[in-house]
Structures are given as structure tokens and as C-alpha cells.
Amino acid sequence: GQNIDQPTEMTATEGAIVQINCTYQTSGFNGLFWYQQHAGEAPTFLSYNVLDGLEEKGRFSSFLSRSKGYSYLLLKELQMKDSASYLCAALDSNYQLIWGAGTKLIIKP
Amino acid sequence: SAVISQKPSRDICQRGTSLTIQCQVDSQVTMMFWYRQQPGQSLTLIATANQGSEATYESGFVIDKFPISRPNLTFSTLTVSNMSPEDSSIYLCSANSGESGEQYFGPGTRLTVT
Numbered sequence: 001g002q003n004i005d006q007p008t009e010m011t012a013t014e015g016a017i018v019q020i021n022c023t024y025q026t027s028g029f030n031g032l033f034w035y036q037q038h039a040g041e042a043p044t045f046l047s048y049n050v051l052d053g054l055e056e057k058g059r060f061s062s063f064l065s066r067s068k069g070y071s072y073l074l075l076k077e078l079q080m081k082d083s084a085s086y087l088c089a090a091l092d093s094n095y096q097l098i099w100g101a102g103t104k105l106i107i108k109p
Numbered sequence: 110s111a112v113i114s115q116k117p118s119r120d121i122c123q124r125g126t127s128l129t130i131q132c133q134v135d136s137q138v139t140m141m142f143w144y145r146q147q148p149g150q151s152l153t154l155i156a157t158a159n160q161g162s163e164a165t166y167e168s169g170f171v172i173d174k175f176p177i178s179r180p181n182l183t184f185s186t187l188t189v190s191n192m193s194p195e196d197s198s199i200y201l202c203s204a205n206s207g208e209s210g211e212q213y214f215g216p217g218t219r220l221t222v223t
Binding site for chain 2: 033041042043044045048087095096097099100101102
């Protein structure tokens with residue numbers, strides 16, 4: 001079956017760095033997405049990886065290892081506004097997104 | 110990118126009634142999707158709305174309960190029929206922007222069934 005695993009909740013301190021891990025098992029693979037979702041709002045796109053390696057975009061970076069079925073989202077210089085849920089989603093062979101349950105990130109001052 | 114709007118943003122409905130949610134995209138898109146999200150949970154895909162043909166439903170969702178229309182490349186509707194309290198959820202419309210599979214989401218419709 002198809003499955004996405006990510007931690008349910010993480011806590012970090014303002015100004016610090018946090019890494020949110022995601023492992024996936026899908027029927028075929030056409031890329032890995034990270035979305036941010038604030039409470040009561042729709043998800044917003046953060047990153048897309050289809051090749052192995054690290055993609056950096058400002059304070060946020062995303063890493064993919066296709067051979068390991070593994071990705072992580074790295075958030076640097078954490079700000080209070082980064083408190084949100086972070087959703088990992090893999091695109092399968094039918095170009096359908098398989099969603100993880102999301103990681104709730106709590107930022108403390 | 111695509112900007113997506115949904116109507117209504119929220120509604121409180123009585124058991125047994127139906128509600129139609131509208132989704133409008135500011136550009137032509139190939140694929141549109143309808144999701145449901147229970148509080149604190151991830152997204153569950155209800156169906157893929159195909160232009161010019163019937164929607165493709167995921168396991169556990171049927172057309173009689175969730176009829177979908179897709180009259181053109183920028184618009185879709187989802188109807189939640191014969192509602193029960195278990196249908197209380199956030200319903201999200203999304204569109205695929207192109208080859209990468211990246212999806213953009215509407216703001217969601219918060220439905221409460223009493």
C-alpha cells in the first residue's frame with residue numbers, strides 16, 4: 001500500500017533550527033512536496049523535490065533521497081509565525097498526491 | 110500559480126439537507142480536486158473533477174453522496190447530499206498547476222451539520 005510517515009508534533013525554540021522528517025512508500029514516484037498549513041487555513045506550497053539532494057529557499061530547505069524513500073524539511077531562524085502544520089505529500093505514478101497526516105510544529109519564545 | 114476561491118466559506122446546515130460548494134480558479138487548469146479535512150487530520154481526497162467527463166471518486170466516496178460538476182476548465186462544484194453530522198468537516202478545492210503536480214488550494218469551506 002501507499003504510506004507517508006511523519007512525526008505528529010514537534011516543539012522548537014524561536015531562532016533555532018528544526019528538521020521535520022518524512023518517509024514514503026508509493027506506487028511509483030514523481031516527486032515530494034511540502035506544504036505549510038496554519039490553523040483554519042488552506043495548505044500553501046513550500047517546496048518540491050524530484051531529484052536527490054537539497055533544495056534551499058530562504059529559511060526553508062528540503063532534502064530528498066529517492067533510494068531511501070526519505071525527505072526532510074529544514075527550517076532555520078525559526079519565527080513565531082512558523083508555528084503551523086507541515087504536510088509531506090508524495091506524487092505517485094498516477095500523478096496523485098499521497099498525503100501524510102502532517103506535523104504540528106510549536107514554536108516557543 | 111493559480112488563485113482559487115470557494116463559496117461559501119462556511120455554513121451550518123440541518124441534517125438531511127444538501128449543500129453545494131463552488132470552486133473558481135483564475136486560470137484554466139487541467140485537474141481539479143476535492144478534499145475533506147477533519148480537525149487535526151490530514152487531507153482526504155474525495156474525487157478528481159474531470160472536465161467533460163464524470164468525476165473519479167476515491168474509495169469510500171460515491172457520486173450519489175458527493176455529486177461533482179466540472180463544466181469548464183476554471184470551475185467546479187461539490188454537493189454534499191443528505192447531510193449527517195459525520196459530514197461536518199472542512200472541504201477544500203485544489204487545482205493542479207501543470208506538469209510538476211503542484212497543487213494550489215482554495216481557502217476551504219467549513220461545514221457544520223446539526
